């Protein structure tokens with residue numbers, strides 16, 4: 181039997197393992213992940229906004245590992261694709277015939293001076309980006325009295341690029357509901373140059389920002405926080421690339437931290453060594469196969485695919501990867517197989533009860549699931565999709581390799 185190793189049992193790892201198991205191929209599949217819990221991260225935005233408890237987003241890892249798949253609860257520390265080996269902390273080197281790399285990405289609060297403790301035990305500072313900090317967001321919504329509320333976006337690729345503004349719109353909506361909006365100035369401070377990458381959705385979101393009276397500050401990269409005096413310092417670059425530092429006072433600071441591929445991926449021969457994707461995993465954007473090591477495939481947040489890093493993207497990547505991996509093992513060409521088109525989706529929550537469902541692929545092409553309706557509109561139906569249907573799709577179908 182061919183030996184398949186999967187690094188990471190997150191959204192991508194479980195989906196791929198389950199699909200491989202259903203494929204009918206005789207394979208020995210091992211999934212390596214030290215985490216005892218698996219999280220439905222898309223719900224953290226709603227947890228931050230007081231709509232769910234964070235415990236509802238977590239399940240025991242052991243209950244999600246597909247039957248017949250071996251789970252090694254260890255941390256991978258090295259990949260050696262020349263030897264077809266993965267090294268773990270305790271078991272040492274493990275051989276593979278094919279490898280699927282999907283350890284997600286790492287958060288780096290510590291890269292912002294003053295935020296070295298990732299639990300963010302600082303008054304007024306919070307983030308929906310980690311399980312440890314997500315409940316502090318709702319606390320901050322609740323405790324906010326008056327002043328400036330800053331929502332940041334870093335200068336690295338991040339998972340779910342829409343989440344930093346979704347939580348901001350819900351903050352605005354919560355203050356409206358509790359009659360405190362007049363006491364707040366809300367700022368979207370982003371290292372990027374626009375509100376959203378895909379133009380038609382950016383246009384729609386610019387209208388939301390204007391309607392809500394939110395101030396936008398682009399080319400603003402958060403570099404330091406004085407948590408005692410509640411001051412946030414940004415490195416601001418102008419159109420000629422000149423940089424200067426600007427400091428804002430805050431009553432509340434919602435931080436989206438810089439993110440990177442895990443260090444063992446960056447150190448491996450599989451990562452891009454130069455250019456804007458440096459450190460992220462290098463694989464063909466359509467076949468998901470490593471260009472140099474044909475028995476290695478990449479999926480999920482760790483991969484340098486030029487599209488948004490989301491669970492929705494993983495849902496479309498997984499069937500393509502599994503087909504290609506099996507064909508590769510059987511010596512068949514991948515040429516005529518279905519290609520991954522960069523599909524990703526972001527349910528952009530704009531109010532309690534309203535969502536713009538952004539669906540797009542490579543080169544910002546629109547890939548709507550419901551082509552007959554205008555997807556740039558805020559809709560209650562898409563809110564129902566986000567809050568009621570997508571969790572079921574995730575737990576009952578995607579985690580079983582059937583979505």
Ligand SMILES: Cc1cc2nc3c(=O)[nH]c(=O)nc-3n(C[C@H](O)[C@H](O)[C@H](O)COP(=O)(O)OP(=O)(O)OC[C@H]3O[C@@H](n4cnc5c(N)ncnc54)[C@H](O)[C@@H]3O)c2cc1C
Nearest residue numbers: 188190191192215221222256283284340480481490491492
């Ligand atoms: C606040 C927030 C909101 C989001 N909203 C949405 C949304 O609305 N829609 C959407 O589609 N997506 C959303 N996402 C993104 C989505 O959750 C991710 O894109 C998706 O989970 C990526 O899957 P993955 O398998 O690549 O990584 P993950 O699901 O993060 O899994 C990675 C796994 O790898 C393991 N791992 C890490 N290092 C190692 C190692 N050294 N050895 C072994 N295992 C390791 C980890 O323990 C983890 O279990 C959101 C994310 C966040 C944080």
